[in-house]
Amino acid sequence: MRLSSFATIFVALMVLAPALMAEEPGGSADFESGVAAFEEGDLSAARAHFERARDAGLNTSSLVYNLGVVYFQLGQHDLAEAVFLELLDTRHAPLARYNLGLVMQGKGQRDAARRWFQQAAGPASPDTLRRLALRQLDGMAPERSVTTDGSGYLLVAGGYDDNIAGAPDDASSNQSGVFADLLAVGNARFGDGSFRLQGVAYTRAYPGNTEFDTSYLSTGASWLEGFGAGELTSTLSLASSWFGGDVLEREVRLEVVFHPDECVFTSIVAGIDCSASGSVSTIQGGRDFSAYDGEMLQLDFSAWKGWGSWLFRGGYQLEVNDREDLASRQQFFSVSPVRKLVSAEARYYVSSRLSMGARGDIRHSRYRDDHQLISGTGVVNQRRTDNRLRGVLLAEYRLSGQWLVLAEFTTLDNRSTIDRYDYSRSEGMIGVELSF
Known part of the structure; x- marks a missing residue:
């Protein structure tokens, strides 16, 4: 400065x-x-x-x-x-x-x-x-500095899952167990902060059920610039995920986020802020997950507002998948859903250190093609449609400027037109977060 x-x-x-x-x-x-x-x-x-x-x-x-x-x-x-x-x-x-x-x-x-x-x-x-x-x-002259700085985030957590989920779009396992989470996020800003490099690493381990261990690794570059009455952030990222030690997916994603100076809802509710984003991904499944080869499109809109000691946030997401799908001699499983998700969150800051809140979402998924499943009477054709309801209770307590303790309880209920995809799941977690 x-x-x-x-x-x-x-x-x-x-x-x-x-x-x-x-x-x-x-x-x-x-x-x-x-x-x-x-x-x-x-x-x-x-x-x-x-x-x-x-x-x-x-x-x-x-x-x-x-x-x-x-x-x-x-x-x-x-x-x-x-x-x-x-x-x-x-x-x-x-x-x-x-x-x-x-x-x-x-x-x-x-x-x-x-x-x-x-x-x-x-x-x-x-x-x-x-x-x-x-x-x-x-x-604020237009000249650009040549400074470089960065920031990071580290979360270590543990908890209990009463119905461990399998691979994407799969039914739950009906197995329970403890888990350990590790999440690390870092980014470096260059010049005036318009150009950034970022990385994300996440892993969840189930000590008693290692076949359900998951990992995710992503790296990307972002460019921020003024665009109309707001700012536009463009990000190109590469990501890989693993399930049970095997490669699940490799993804190349291009995402654009627009944050307007003034949200369209400001005329209705003063002080509201919002953003809109869109992304397109090309995905390659691992050796045992080639059914997930294909493309994915996502559109998101979110808005938030502070009101005294409260913070309210809402969002909408549309996801369109065009995947290879899984076909065998007699059976066919679609893994190409169109999903619509509506979410809401409310958080109350009890003090400068303690906040409590709740968030929830409703997701509707309709799969592109009928499943073909073998039953006792032969092969049955049935379109899969899921409705998932998820709720989260959370609390955070800041120990100092950099350290924070958090606790979350999540409950999830999925109802499907195909019985094997009906399941309920609850999860409790407590962790420690470090920002630097």
Whole structure:
């Protein structure tokens, strides 16, 4: 970050913060101690006091804003973003938009920062804030830096599955057992952050049922650029998956995600954000899974909104498969479904550390061709149609800025026109997450 930009950020925070601090009616010793620590430059102590005040039930806009400022000053940009988003439904929304611009700038996301500064420079903002936002926009020259940075995510978890699933589109195994999960995600940003390289590695092991072990490995490159009234991210990725130690699929995917500056639903519900994406994949099945050779098309739309201590999210996905399918002398199994999925999630932030929530989805799958199955009376032709209902309860507790403990309970019920694909499944998991 250039020296002039840092000076503007510092002046904005120090000039605007006291205006909000003065609105706090008192009644919280921790809040007042946090203000004092902030003024003395002891940011760690200020954070501790503000978090204790919030955990004790104080949740005013003044406290939320000051907590966001401290997170930002400490370089904890994700935490700062989360608390500033809470202010978008308050009368301090213009100030929150400006600070979200600073946060995005600190994260190296120039296009996102520009969007927030443009909103903060709008006619609804106070004159002083508009001038600061315009100064930030003027300082965002088109020259590109040559910096490189990155981030990562690691999850280690374990749990119990009461009905382990088999290969894709297969019936459940009717076997249960414990499992261990390991997930690692990393990305590197180059220049101004427009170009990125990323990788994902995941494995699930069932110690007592190794034939159901699964693994996934993906690597890709993304390019982000401004497009119309928003930003467009294009990603080319290569992925492989394994089932029971054998190669299941190899996939080449091209995905495009559009994030508009203003969601079409903003005229109905203020402060809503959304994105739309589409991807096309070519897939090659492993030696024992050649039926999965083919192509897949996916279209997704999602929208989300923060409302006080709540975060709501909804989505729709359409998936169209054109696979080789599995044929034998007398039987035929289609593995080419058209799927429609509707999902919803609600999360409540009990405190700056603890959040609880629930999410669920309904998926309808209709397979392209009739199955041909041998029964007691001969060969039966039947079109497979599935309706799957899934629900998840979750809780997360942040131990520190980087460490988080999470717990999830998932229940799933699949109903099919073909009996062998009817099954129910429940799974409990607890894990530890590290962000860096």
